[in-house]
Amino acid sequence: MTTALHEIAVRQIKGVSAQKEQELHAFGIQTVADLLDYFPFRYEDYRVRDLAEVKDGEKATVQGKIMSTPSLQRYGRGKSRLSCRVAVDHMLLTAVWFNRNFLQSQLTPGREITITGKWDQNRRQVTVTDSEFPDKGTAKTGTLQPVYSVGGAITQSWMRKTIKQALEQYGSMIPEVLPYVLTSKYQLIPRREAVMRMHLPGDAVEGQAARRRMVYEELFLFQLKLHAFRAQTRGKADGVTHTTDNETIRSFVKGLPFELTESQKKVINEIMYDMRQPYSMNRLLQGDVGSGKTVVAAVALYAAVKSGHQGALMVPTEILAEQHGRTLDKLFSPYGIQIALLTGSLGERRRREILAGLQMGLIDIVVGTHALIQEDVFFRSLGLVVTDEQHRFGVNQRSILRRKGMNPDVLTMTATPIPRTLAITAFGDMDVSTIKERPQGRKPIKTYWVKHEMLDRVLGFIRREVGEGRQAYVICPLIEESDKLDVQNAIDLHIQLQQAFPDLKVGLLHGRLPASEKEEVMRLFSEAETHVLIATTVIEVGVDVPNATLMIIMDAERFGLSQLHQLRGRVGRGGHQSFCVLVADPKSETGRERMQVMTETDDGFEVARRDLELRGPGDFFGTKQSGLPEFKVADMAADFAVLETARDDAAEMVTQPDFWERPDYTALHQYLMREQIFQGELLD
Ligand code: ADP
Numbered sequence: 001m002t003t004a005l006h007e008i009a010v011r012q013i014k015g016v017s018a019q020k021e022q023e024l025h026a027f028g029i030q031t032v033a034d035l036l037d038y039f040p041f042r043y044e045d046y047r048v049r050d051l052a053e054v055k056d057g058e059k060a061t062v063q064g065k066i067m068s069t070p071s072l073q074r075y076g077r078g079k080s081r082l083s084c085r086v087a088v089d090h091m092l093l094t095a096v097w098f099n100r101n102f103l104q105s106q107l108t109p110g111r112e113i114t115i116t117g118k119w120d121q122n123r124r125q126v127t128v129t130d131s132e133f134p135d136k137g138t139a140k141t142g143t144l145q146p147v148y149s150v151g152g153a154i155t156q157s158w159m160r161k162t163i164k165q166a167l168e169q170y171g172s173m174i175p176e177v178l179p180y181v182l183t184s185k186y187q188l189i190p191r192r193e194a195v196m197r198m199h200l201p202g203d204a205v206e207g208q209a210a211r212r213r214m215v216y217e218e219l220f221l222f223q224l225k226l227h228a229f230r231a232q233t234r235g236k237a238d239g240v241t242h243t244t245d246n247e248t249i250r251s252f253v254k255g256l257p258f259e260l261t262e263s264q265k266k267v268i269n270e271i272m273y274d275m276r277q278p279y280s281m282n283r284l285l286q287g288d289v290g291s292g293k294t295v296v297a298a299v300a301l302y303a304a305v306k307s308g309h310q311g312a313l314m315v316p317t318e319i320l321a322e323q324h325g326r327t328l329d330k331l332f333s334p335y336g337i338q339i340a341l342l343t344g345s346l347g348e349r350r351r352r353e354i355l356a357g358l359q360m361g362l363i364d365i366v367v368g369t370h371a372l373i374q375e376d377v378f379f380r381s382l383g384l385v386v387t388d389e390q391h392r393f394g395v396n397q398r399s400i401l402r403r404k405g406m407n408p409d410v411l412t413m414t415a416t417p418i419p420r421t422l423a424i425t426a427f428g429d430m431d432v433s434t435i436k437e438r439p440q441g442r443k444p445i446k447t448y449w450v451k452h453e454m455l456d457r458v459l460g461f462i463r464r465e466v467g468e469g470r471q472a473y474v475i476c477p478l479i480e481e482s483d484k485l486d487v488q489n490a491i492d493l494h495i496q497l498q499q500a501f502p503d504l505k506v507g508l509l510h511g512r513l514p515a516s517e518k519e520e521v522m523r524l525f526s527e528a529e530t531h532v533l534i535a536t537t538v539i540e541v542g543v544d545v546p547n548a549t550l551m552i553i554m555d556a557e558r559f560g561l562s563q564l565h566q567l568r569g570r571v572g573r574g575g576h577q578s579f580c581v582l583v584a585d586p587k588s589e590t591g592r593e594r595m596q597v598m599t600e601t602d603d604g605f606e607v608a609r610r611d612l613e614l615r616g617p618g619d620f621f622g623t624k625q626s627g628l629p630e631f632k633v634a635d636m637a638a639d640f641a642v643l644e645t646a647r648d649d650a651a652e653m654v655t656q657p658d659f660w661e662r663p664d665y666t667a668l669h670q671y672l673m674r675e676q677i678f679q680g681e682l683l684d
């Protein structure tokens with residue numbers, strides 16, 4: 001048998017050094033198969049257009065002839081502006097290059113040129129991002145170029161080159177995974193061809209056919225995994241039966257610093273009912289930001305521990321892990337319950353200590369990022385896994401735990417309302433509990449929308465709230481596709497605000513800070529040592545500092561509605577009146593409508609409904625906001641019909657009595673086994 005592509009390290013591709021290989025690991029790319037499946041998220045269109053059809057502000061490729069000798073202006077610090085006149089379709093326009101002075105000698109009058117850039121109709125000018133000379137060959141002109149998500153030392157052009165190389169070396173070895181019954185039924189092109197066309201679509205039609213095939217494959221395999229797992233576990237009363245009685249829970253609840261809302265009590269009852277059953281629970285808990293989901297999780301974790309088991313709380317960020325660790329510690333320390341934090345940034349020694357503690361049962365509850373359920377983590381008796389804020393606990397992890405002989409109850413918490421039918425399709429069989437109200441005494445958050453020119457008054461607002469003993473967040477503008485620029489923005493704003501408020505303490509938090517520093521910044525803010533916190537969207541979910549009452553969001557039009565709502569949910573978490581100020585000059589109609597919606601309602605379910613209206617389902621479900629699984633190629637809403645078809649196909653297939661024997665399904669069996677799902681149980 002030939003070696004499979006997922007067994008060949010990327011290092012084997014020509015041009016991939018040991019160092020580049022390391023850097024690819026950061027993108028989850030280890031093997032040739034991983035790299036070939038690393039699809040572009042969009043394409044750059046270098047097809048030559050008719051200038052008359054290009055709209056103002058649009059980016060396009062046009063072809064023409066150079067009509068003047070170029071002129072070059074230099075500024076300080078090696079910056080330059082190079083321009084010349086180009087005749088395109090009987091129109092004379094100005095082509096401008098920034099910082100490409102080396103091109104000057106090549107811009108000779110009379111020479112043909114292809115330019116790609118943004119068209120400014122008024123000035124009849126193209127700001128060129130790419131240019132080619134037909135007499136020297138045109139590699140890009142006329143094509144759709146893939147655009148990959150890259151960063152660090154991996155550049156766009158390196159990625160393009162390397163994937164092209166990988167296709168040349170290994171393209172012919174790409175195996176088919178779908179059985180003939182399916183490819184023929186839906187007339188899907190072979191996988192090999194589809195993968196090539198995903199990276200290098202000759203034209204839009206080929207690209208479409210490739211995408212159609214990959215979408216079906218992705219959704220079908222996902223559903224197959226779900227259904228194979230379900231077939232394996234269906235009706236098995238092999239979960240943990242928690243035994244904690246109502247009296248014990250009631251006395252714990254009495255010790256809480258506040259009275260639970262009716263909604264919280266109701267969902268706790270639903271959860272407790274499930275936990276006492278011998279079947280394993282799979283429940284979704286939804287409730288708006290600030291509705292108090294954490295304490296519900298705490299009660300469930302308490303019940304698990306009192307039943308003699310351990311609990312795990314999984315969160316998406318280390319900041320949130322720290323915070324939940326502190327909260328639970330406060331609630332549980334009077335009961336002698338041991339809590340540990342397990343995150344990626346722990347030292348090796350501490351990590352080993354915790355792993356040993358979990359295995360021996362010295363630790364009752366562990367809070368952490370996804371590092372928590374990895375292969376080398378063993379529990380003495382894991383009874384409950386809670387996941388917070390869109391951090392999914394998937395079939396794979398459940399399956400790994402089952403193989404270790406554990407089959408805990410699972411509670412998934414989210415602030416985004418997900419319809420039950422969708423939840424079932426996306427996660428498998430799932431029950432849903434909803435918290436419908438916020439704790440008593442909460443005042444609605446007052447939300448204002450202001451223009452940038454009002455920034456001075458916004459700063460005055462900060463001063464007033466801080467003067468009252470409160471605290472404020474300032475969220476930095478978000479720049480698409482660039483974590484680096486986000487960070488720079490935050491740093492600039494931090495300097496600016498420090499100057500504006502020399503007497504106040506202004507903190508700074510962004511994703512590139514080392515974990516220990518993030519933790520320190522967050523601790524200072526939550527203990528009111530800093531008055532104002534400048535942050536990128538790293539604080540988007542879950543962060544809970546009840547004394548903060550002012551949320552200022554810069555360039556708010558750049559955020560989606562559900563994201564704005566999440567950010568706003570960082571305030572209004574205590575008894576004080578809270579405010580949210582959106583600083584925005586939206587150019588688009590939908591941008592203005594989003595600001596409008598935010599000022600009109602602070603109810604998350606209503607925001608979600610309006611979001612759906614404004615953006616259409618495609619965008620709503622396609623974002624990570626939704627808490628639904630993220631796919632590489634497929635889009636939850638645009639491809640929802642395919643998802644349903646794939647679900648039916650998968651369900652039908654796994655119930656075939658000879659499913660595990662059929663030779664035409666061999667590739668599927670191999671896929672399931674790679675995904676840790678086996679025929680029958682515990683095949684070690
Ligand atoms: P979310 O649902 O957004 O995760 P949290 O669980 O973080 O919300 O709760 C928000 C804040 O409300 C926390 O400070 C929490 O202590 C507080 N809280 C939760 N339940 C209640 C309640 N029943 N009464 C008063 N405050 C509560």
Ligand code: MG
Binds near residue numbers: 293294388389542
């Ligand atoms: Mg929360």
